[in-house]
Amino acid sequence: MTVEDRSVDDFHPVPQDPSLGTRVDPVIGPVSDWTTDFSHLEPEYAQHAPEVWDDLRSRCPIAHTDRFGGGWLPTRYEDVAAIAYDTDAFSSRAIIMSNFRPPVDIAPIGGAPPISSDPPFHHDARKLLLPAFTKTAVSKLEPATREFCESLLDGFAGRDVVDAAAEYSQHIPMRVIAHMLGFPQEDGEQFARFVENTLEGVNLPPEERIERMGELFEYIFARIREHIAEPRDDLTSYLLDVELYGSKLDPSHVAGTIVLLLIAGIDTTWSAIGASLWHLAGHPEDRRRLVAEPELMPFALEEFLRAYAPVTMARLVKQDMSWHGVDMKAEDWVLLPFPAANRDPEQFERADEVVLDRKVNRHAAFGLGIHRCVGSHLARMELRVALEVWLSRFPEFSLADPDAVKWSSGQIRGPRTLPVRLG
Known part of the structure; x- marks a missing residue:
């Protein structure tokens, strides 16, 4: 059976019942004490x-909060790694910490496989995606990515101040992912809204979150139906045609994986690009050295990823237990702040500094354990090309107003507003 044999009628979103799962x-409001009341949604x-991570690491390396129905925040590398690798005690069925927990029976597949999948299903679901994200496959996307970056900078002609986040970094992964999925390039504005709804609206009532997610799935299923009617050589048609355990993927699996690629493949990368440009704008000595010594770029990329890793994932505790001196309850959230792990002085020398030529750099920017980012080659390519094109055009630039830089809240951290002065 090929894509043409799939039934269009199967690919319509099924409304979720907000009564399923657990809500709180x-x-x-402001945090009273980060050790006992942390919240990753607050402006601070x-x-x-x-x-915050440095303070917690010295005073209370595994912080707790009653918000979101109860959760934990480890800040040491060894603790983050231990949880990431322990799939027996911690479930990935929900990876966005919010005031709603999906029902337990959604495991082991989850809503966005493979990132939401537990073993043993996870291994097989992840394996399906690997061919699309090899170094060879990613290299074919580089010329178009470079051309697009150049076109974005062409639009800055005659301007002294631009927003390097909203007008540059945010557009690059949206264009790349849209191309890979075979989605309309002009839908970028919708992608940005979907990302914000998914990652930053976690305290909204479950009914409203489900309604917003419904808009995303309506969009996804519409694109899927187009691909069924007109198969093409892209990742969406591949997911519609590939088999798992001798059968085509369930419609919810196809849609969930596309949601994963659309959400995780966009915000994470634009945050990494934006944070790297923020650093270079504010540290002229590093910027000038990188321009003068382009052979440092491979090391600099890894250091930017370490120092400004954008991604924090979440897990759910499977059952009551005592873990590393704290009493965790079943269904407690656990945040895995890979950026905090990357700044642990027990793991990295000069952990709070950006060392452009750092030679040994086993950072956790792409996660740890079985859920390590399948798109790491793609993200590295986009980051490298974005910086190379920018620096070749604007070797001199600076922060136009440091106080105007705004960072995103939630589990993906990167600059959302980044005014820079060119020249």
Whole structure:
């Protein structure tokens, strides 16, 4: 059976029942004590997360909160790694910490396989995606990515100040992912809204979150139906045609994986590009050295990824247990702040500094354990090309107003507003 044999009628979103799963009333407002009341949604965390991690690591390396129905925040590399590798005690069925927990029976597949999948299903679901994200496959996308970056910078002609986040970094992964999936390039504005709804609206009532997610799935299923009617050589048609355990993927699996690629493949990368440009704008000595010594770029990329890793994932505790001196309850959230792990001085020398030529750099920017990012080659390519094109055009640039830089809240951290002065 090929794509043409799939039934269009199967690919319509099924409304979710908000009564399923577990919900709690949201708790919002300033944090009273980060050790006992942390919240990754507060403005202070968005702007000053590294300082929060440093403080917690010295006082309370595994912080707790009653918000979101109860959760934990480890800040040491060894603790983050231990949880990431322990799939027996921690489930990935929900990886966005919110005031709603999906029902347990959604495991082991989850809503966005393979990132939401537990073993043994995870291994096989992840394996399906590997061919699309090899170095060879990614290299074929580089010329078009470079051309697009150049075109974005062409639009800055005659301007002194531009927003390097909203007008540059945010557009690059949207264009690349749209191309890979075979989605309309002009839908980027919708992608940005989907990302914000998914990652930053986690304290909204479950009914409203489900309604917003419904808009995303309506969009995805519409694109899928187009691909059934007109198969093409892209990742969407591949997912419609590939088999798992001798059968085509369930419609919910296809849609969930596309949601994963659309959400995770966009915000994470634009955040990494934006944070790297923020650093170079504010550290002229590093910027000038990188321009003068382009052979440092491979090391600099890894260091930017270490120092400004954008991604924090979540897990759910499977059952009551005592873990590393704290008493975790079943269904407690656990955040895995890979950026905090990357700044642990027990793991990295000069952990709070950006060392452009750092030779040994086993960072956790792409995660740890079985859920390590399948798109790491793609993200590295986009980051490298974005910086190379920018620096070749604007070797001199600076922060136009440091106080105007705004960082995103939630589990993906990167600059959302980044005004820079060119020249």
